[in-house]
Amino acid sequence: AAKADGGRHRRYTADLDTSTDEEARLGAELRTALDRGEFHLVYQPIVELPTGAVLAVESLVRWWHPDRGYVRPDVFIPVAERTGLIVELGEWILRTACLQFADWWRHGVAPYRFGVNVSARQLAEPGFVSLVAAVLAETGVHPARLIVEVTETAVFGGGAAVRAVHELTELGVEIALDDFGTGHSSLGLLQTLPVRILKVDKSFVENVTMAGRHAVIATSLIQVANGLGLVAVAEGVETAEQAAELYRLGYRRAQGYHFGRPEMAKPLSGAAALPGLP
Numbered sequence: 001a002a003k004a005d006g007g008r009h010r011r012y013t014a015d016l017d018t019s020t021d022e023e024a025r026l027g028a029e030l031r032t033a034l035d036r037g038e039f040h041l042v043y044q045p046i047v048e049l050p051t052g053a054v055l056a057v058e059s060l061v062r063w064w065h066p067d068r069g070y071v072r073p074d075v076f077i078p079v080a081e082r083t084g085l086i087v088e089l090g091e092w093i094l095r096t097a098c099l100q101f102a103d104w105w106r107h108g109v110a111p112y113r114f115g116v117n118v119s120a121r122q123l124a125e126p127g128f129v130s131l132v133a134a135v136l137a138e139t140g141v142h143p144a145r146l147i148v149e150v151t152e153t154a155v156f157g158g159g160a161a162v163r164a165v166h167e168l169t170e171l172g173v174e175i176a177l178d179d180f181g182t183g184h185s186s187l188g189l190l191q192t193l194p195v196r197i198l199k200v201d202k203s204f205v206e207n208v209t210m211a212g213r214h215a216v217i218a219t220s221l222i223q224v225a226n227g228l229g230l231v232a233v234a235e236g237v238e239t240a241e242q243a244a245e246l247y248r249l250g251y252r253r254a255q256g257y258h259f260g261r262p263e264m265a266k267p268l269s270g271a272a273a274l275p276g277l278p
């Protein structure tokens, strides 16, 4: 993501600790960006180990600002959360991902499932579950195709977010716990939440081939998942060695640059544009 105005670009991508002024400016620009259509989605494959067959994709939002250049989602999503714009942006993300999946489906190239990241504020927003139901109906996507990815912190402490998770499950939507293992009560949450997918954070995957704490945790997490009948997805797999070691430990699902980078959906003109699944 190189850009002519490298200085500014660096400031907004590398410095997560934006000052109040910058945050206010960024917040206002997010509003404009949504109106101008500056956002788009990219999709990253989630594959089966060891075959590498694509089972699902995760949608990830991208913002290319006319002056700032590429702004990372971990910079602007928290700002959108604080200003409340995440509710409207999140609706756009959900609808866009569902429309894309419906298009893949029509062309017979849809992966089995697709994941959409949902932030804490969005999940706790009254009417979120009704919105999901409405968008699925409107786009003709079966609820079982959708995976809602929520972080542990979003559902920590109960309340509206936890109710929403239960209602989504009743709707037939799958719930994935994102960045699993990095929160405060990872294992405790599994006792009560109707979660079926654990996305094991890339920090545990990174050093899985070396003896050490991360490898021990990666091993424990797959045992917990298998013991509870849950599906564990190893995130951030970058090398064949990591993939092989994860497979040896019992992982059967993985995601990461080794298998595919997040990419824009290719236009579907006749020939199959995406590896499809039955």
Ligand code: C2E
Binding pocket: 044, 059, 060, 061, 072, 073, 074, 077, 093, 117, 118, 119, 149, 178, 179, 202, 235, 236, 237, 238, 255, 256, 257, 258, 262
């Ligand atoms: P996440 O949900 O944990 O997404 C995974 C992140 O890891 C993505 O970063 C992805 O590009 C990156 N990644 C995938 N494979 C690899 C790999 O092999 N190595 C490394 N180092 N990284 C890899 P991205 O797209 O920059 O998103 C960062 C975070 O921003 C996401 O973390 C998620 O929390 C948030 N985010 C992204 N898109 C959305 C969205 O549509 N809605 C919401 N609410 N949050 C989003």
Ligand code: CA
Binding pocket: 058, 117, 149, 178
């Ligand atoms: Ca995610």
Ligand code: CA
Binding pocket: 178, 179, 180, 199, 201, 235
């Ligand atoms: Ca994650």
Ligand code: CA
Binding pocket: 179
């Ligand atoms: Ca993350």
